[in-house]
Amino acid sequence: MKRMSALLMATALVTVMAGCGNDNDNNGAASPNASGGSASPASTESASPAAEKKDVKIKIFNFKVEIADKFNQLAEQYEKETGVQVEIETHGGGEDYNALLKAEIASGSEPEIFNSEGFAALEPYYDRATDLSGEAWAKDVVPAAAAPATVDGKLLGMPMNIEGYGIIYNKDLFAQAGITELPKTLTQLKDAVAKLEAAGITPFSTTNEWWSIGHHTINVGLAEQPDPVEFIEDTKTGAASFKGNSVYENWINYVDLVFGHSQKDKLTTDYATQVSLFATGKAAMIQQGNWIQGDIDKVAKLNLGMLPIPLDDSGKSHIYTGPANFWIVNSKSKYPEEAKAFLNWLATSETGKTYLTKEFKFIPALVTIPATADDIGQLGAAVSEQAKDAGGWHWGRYPDGVIQGWGAAMQEYQGGSIDKDKLFEKFDQAIKDIVQ
Amino acid sequence: MSLRKKTGEWIRQSVFVGPGLIAFSIIVLVPFLLGFYYSFTEWNGLDLNKAKWIGMDNLNRIFANDEKFWASLAFTLKFTAVTVLITNGLAFVLGLALSRALKTRNFLRTVFFLPNVIGGILLGYIWQFIFTKGFKTIGEFTGWPLFELPWLGTPGTGFWGLVIVFVWQSAGYMMVIYIAAIVGVPKDLSEAAVIDGASYWQTVRKVTIPLIMPAVTVCLFLTTSNAFKMFDLNLSLTKGGPGTSTQSLAYNIYAEALVNNRYGLGTAKAMIFFVLVSLIAITQVWLTKRKEVEA
Known part of the structure; x- marks a missing residue:
């Protein structure tokens, strides 16, 4: 019996260790299926036969687990073409990427390229982030994607991709309700809602999730201010307020429309349920972003489109895009110039572009990279199409805690325990609570 | 003689009480005292040296407007x-x-x-x-x-x-x-x-x-x-x-x-x-x- 358990213990230990071992292999540059390379589009390969092997190795600290394997393949390609070795270390998913990155840098190892979010999250790395505004691709970055990493006119990182949200609608249900013209103004949206209800279809699938009805919805009003940045800075000092702001007076009408014409149990609907309601065709519209494509595809193949969010009848409505993450070139590393060259290659070479869209399934943050619905999904294509004049994601301009306060206030408004005036007061209060 | 007895007593006490006391100090006592100190500072929880002493401001804030x-x-x-x-x-x-x-x-x-x-x-x-x-x-x-x-x-x-x-x-x-x-x-x-x-x-x-x-x-x-x-x-x-x-x-x-x-x-x-x-x-x-x- 005793021996048995010892054996079990030993097996368990070996398994654990083997698990760690595998992990390291994956993180290393040499992934076994990369050498075959038959699937990868290697048209450029023959043009530049295996370049001289330089004694240069750049290290990328990658946070996106989903692309780890493909990224390793891409690194192989790059080494074949230029002779520069690229080592990719992936930490993400369940791991705390930001803490690991801090630990890595604190231990004296400076990766050439690492990931970071923009705005406040980037601040600790200002002294490391190299100015990339001079790079060939910099002028092609979608403006909304560049903003979070733009400091004093300098572009401090290359946006990985963009994500966008708006009103996603089910084309078939719209047709069923007899909506022929897509709503562009709030009045038209109200008409569409009335038509859907007349056809017995729930117009909106909404949620009580604080981030969705919170900063996603509130951001619509921020981005529609004549000068969003100025408005945000003024709300911090108290010079401007949500209460009495003309944009927000319109914005609340849109919010009321969504809350008033959504499924019955919206107060207890979490994100997953919200998406599944929409995916199963029980509601015709949902205010979410292209990230729900995967979850919808698991349930059904729907005919989808994305509408801009109208706050009034001016016809000037937008979807809202922002970058998920940035590639930062570390100026304190050994080969920052090689790192720049790699990013340049990623953004301009055919191989790099194809990987970004077809393999990584990213919505490109550069206007020069084409992407089709087949590559990045219907919603991705819709975002990509409207990205040029989309509004930005501005909530990152507020310190931590503000958006949580907003989310709580929106939940109370949704539940009917506070009215419009109190809601705006709470928005202002949430900023005051943290900033003062 | 009595000194030796005293030392013996000390050794015995520290052998039996010591490990528990050390664990208790590290896990409960020290964090508690540190927390007592930090409650008088303005600190974001990241770098220890950036904690700024602000006296009773935190308590005032809690009692006045929270x-x-x-x-x-x-x-x-x-x-x-x-x-x-x-x-x-x-x-x-x-x-x-x-x-x-x-x-x-x-x-x-x-x-x-x-x-x-x-x-x-x-x-x-x-x-x-x-x-x-x-x-x-x-x-x-x-x-x-x-x-x-x-x-x-x-x-x-x-x-x-x-x-x-x-x-x-x-x-x-x-x-x-x-x-x-x-x-x-x-x-x-x-x-x-x-x-x-x-x-x-x-x-x-x-x-x-x-x-x-x-x-x-x-x-x-x-x-x-x-x-x-x-x-x-x-x-x-x-x-x-x-x-x-x-x-x-x-x-x-x-x-x-x-x-x-x-x-x-x-x-x-x-x-x-x-x-x-x-x-x-x-x-x-x-x-x-x-x-x-x-x-």
């Missing part, structure tokens, strides 16, 4: 009062019932104790599913208004949702303590009462309850402090929502320190919390101790 802190204190007090009553009432009744000669006694004891074995976080998620999906389905089938409420979606249902799960989780544990005490009541006393013509409830009231007062003290103390410190259930079941209407004091402190990144203010709140918990615990133990009698 509505949410006081709202969560009110919520916690209400929650504690309700759950302590229900939990102990239920646990005592269960204890009485399951200390009688029932065939399914051991099975039932296990059943009622089981929820206590599952951790609070997990319980919260399980019950969140029951409230939002299970209750909804029952409501659709039966049409009973109780199940058609938007459970956890309004401040009222959020509060009672927490109460239900908390009672369900802790009643089993208290039941075990009550059973142990009830079984320990000397048989001759209750037999004598019965012979004197006392009914069952009279025996319970006049004999059993006075004799199990030590257990009542323990149970009241445990439920009060557990309810007052409730955090994991709050985090997984309602996240303090809708809005901040079901935010317990512990959750408010957590959010201040780790969501708002204001560690200094958070620890200042934690210190107030510590004082409150100690006060409640001491008064309550002192009150019930006086009621204990010996057989």
